[in-house]
Amino acid sequence: MKHLLPLLIISVFFISCQKNKPIKPVKTPVKTNIKYAKGFDIITTGNQKKLIIKQPYQNAKTQFTYILGNKTNLSTNELKVPVKNIVVTSTTHIPMLEEIGAENFLIGFPQTKFISSIKTRKRIDAGHVIELGSEQTMNTERLIELAPELVIGFGLNGNNKTYKTIQRNGIPVIYNGDWLEETPLGRAEWIKFFGVLFNKEKEADSIFNVIETNYLSVKKIALKANKIPTIISGSLFKDLWYMPAGDSFIATYFKDANTNFLWQNTKGTGSLALSIESVLDKGLAADFWIGCGLFENRADMLTSNQKYNSFSAFKKGNIYTYANNKGATGGLIYFEKAPTRPDLVLKDIIKITNSDLLPNYSLTFFQKME
Known part of the structure; x- marks a missing residue:
């Protein structure tokens, strides 16, 4: 028995050391598929997805991060996706909505006369897209009555009083900075921004891949x-x-x-x-x-x-x-x-x-x- 005692002590010490050995944290891979755009990113960490607006307007010193999930909470920057109805504020947003098949979710727009798309003009004429005045003096009362789940805005700075009024009434506003991109493919890649909001990421990725391939191909021809x-x-x-x-x-x-x-x-x-x-x-x-x-x-x-x-x-x-x-x-x-x-x-x-x-x-x- 006395010969077994040293072995028993060693075994207990070994087990104790094993229990106290620090466990290395498991790193969850972070995924992104943004290649050209500098103004935004879509980050997937485990099961959580975030939309990050890096350059919301000119000379911005802050960025905005939105957690995409099954509820909207303005205080924590959580957004419910997919979005079911939306207001956008630039004609550049219209083709992107149409390309991913989300044009029927558009319910309001400032100065609809500037929209050229035949498809969306039909929806305007049918009363499905409501005129909201000019972008700078938007009819906020009419917009609040429409109660969109989300407003996509753009601006020269972060002091847009209209957008602040909209947010005070419980409607989230996200700045779209596609116009600040410095490369043609960087601008086009903002279609992925709309894709993630409508759970149409595969569609957006596929469309952008075709545009990218076409662009690079014709560049070689030149x-x-x-x-x-x-x-x-x-x-x-x-x-x-x-x-x-x-x-x-x-x-x-x-x-x-x-x-x-x-x-x-x-x-x-x-x-x-x-x-x-x-x-x-x-x-x-x-x-x-x-x-x-x-x-x-x-x-x-x-x-x-x-x-x-x-x-x-x-x-x-x-x-x-x-x-x-x-x-x-x-x-x-x-x-x-x-x-x-x-x-x-x-x-x-x-x-x-x-x-x-x-x-x-x-x-x-x-x-x-x-």
Whole structure:
């Protein structure tokens, strides 16, 4: 028995050590499928899903995190999904709703006249989408009567009094920052934002994958070009020419179309404010002028400023505008649909600048200005 005592003591010590050995915490993998967009993320941790708005508006210093579940609680930023009825505030949201088959959940919109989509216009005419006034002075009383489960807003800053009033009445508001994205595919990827709100993530992922594949494919086609044309863009507004900056999503289109945008080496993601003299100095002999503000014809441009006629692209008729492609009530289709379909915008630019690369394609957004 005395020989067994040491073994017994060792066994008890070993078992005691095993019980006191710290247990390593099991790490739950965090998943995200956002590839290009910088302004939002969708995080899945275990069974919990979160929607994170990283850039809700310009120069935002805070981000918003929403827990997606089976109830809405404004105090804890919980949102019930799928959303059954919604108000959105930008025409760029309309194609994304339609692409994932969620257009029938739209019940209100500010300034419905700007919506060009034939499908949603039918719902407006039938009284299913209610006019809510302008975005800045939205009819909050009418909106509160509609009682949407969610409002998708956009703004230049976080001090929108209308949105604060809506939230005080128990209706959550989420900022959509798709317009702040710096790349075409980053803007288009916001379709996943709507997908997660309506439990249509598979649909949104599939649609975006097709758009991405098309975009990257036509980008490769552009590399086959035998000539690299020079490009200018923009127009005068109150004596300043607003030209896309070199890091903007517009400049990205020109780069991906394998063209030489003459301001591609400038800094900034927005627009450059230039004098017409500086634009003439650099862009006088440019081959193409793509995007000239809201001008619809060359006569109106000359009425605005005779110096436009100095540009070679203007003289030769190589000037293209999106301002003539409108919906039934005057809304510009480019502003509404282009963010969702960057692949078609890129095709347009390639068709304009190197038409032989896309012989069977017809322009979607742009038209040659008369």
